[in-house]
Amino acid sequence: MRRDIIEVGDGVSESWLRPGLTCWRREPAERVAVLHDGAAYFAAARAALLKARRHITLIGWSFDPRVRLLPAAETPEAGQTLAELLRCLKAERPDLAIRILIWDMPWPISAGNDHTPESVRASLGPDIDVRIDGTLPFGACQHQKILVIDDRIAFCGGSDFEVNRWDTPAPVFYKHLTLPKNRKV
Secondary structure, eight states: OOTTTSOEETTEEOOSOOBTTTBSOOOOOSOOOOOOSHHHHHHHHHHHHHTOSSEEEEEESOBOTTOBSSOTTTOGGGGOBHHHHHHHHHHHOTTOEEEEEEEOOOTTGGGGOSOOHHHHHHHHOTTSEEEEEOOSOTTOOOOOOEEEETTTEEEESSOOBOGGGOOOSSOHHHHSOOOOTTOOO
16 A cells, blocks of 8 residues: 555544545545445435526536436436436526536447437537537547536446446346256255
8 A cells, every 4th residue: 555645644544535645635524324235326316406496517428318217117207318317407497507428439439329429419409418429549438427416416436327227235136147956055
């Protein structure tokens, strides 16, 4: 471990988050939670999006406006896509700034995507600011996954707003596993 980043004094280790060296700045948080799976993350993100009043900033490696943030049977709104939700919020609150930044994936990474930057923009409409980041050097990628709402709540982690990120704590793998009758998992 690098000793120039971690300072130890009086037997107590200080944080590795050091403004100007390892981070921009540090701020206190009233509440912190670890959202382990897509179901929890998407539900919490949706609840926070519904409360947005000033701005929504979403930065992602990938973005699919067709993702649904609630399971199909949970509520009548469960069938609503993220694009529909964002358009609805913008229509209800015209002063709400919605900004989305996604990485311009090169081929062959983008070969499996059936949506393009143009189709993402079309699904969100002209009032939502969608930007594509294509400024990175060859071989690099913009891999952040950040959602900030009204400078009051932030989500940072490993899940993009993508349909294939929807998972639950249930052991899905075992549902499809076939073992001989005399074997147990």
